[in-house]
Amino acid sequence: MEHITISTEYIKLDQFLKLAGCISTGGSAKALLQEQMVQVNGELEERRGRKLYPGDEVQVQGEGSYKVQSEQ
Template sequence: MQTIDFELDREYVELKQLLKLAGISDSGGAAKVLIGDGAVRVDGEVELRKACKIRSGQLVSVGDVEIRVLGGAG
């Protein structure tokens, strides 16, 4: 399992943006496909909303990669 610590510089980031910024997907379009296919989990639950607001303290997982969201203004 690979873990990525993502430092949030605002109150939240949309899920599709997070996947792109963390390097999980090459583009927003690729991120939307991953999410739409049910391949993305937020705090252990499948998340199908592409614009879901991800905040500090949440854990996003895709395959064998976990993204820990840290920090955040707000």
């Protein structure tokens, strides 16, 4: 599992996917989510704006698993 560090209280899922290198644009996030390829904390997620907080885990089919961590 790869750890992705954020410097804010939370990060939106589409921004997180870009930060993790899974996608290059917001439109790519929408397509990825519509194809049900993303899970947050073990549950399928379809909302680009889902807020992720430190400790949340994101699994992207074909890419890997990521954990949100705080900069502090």
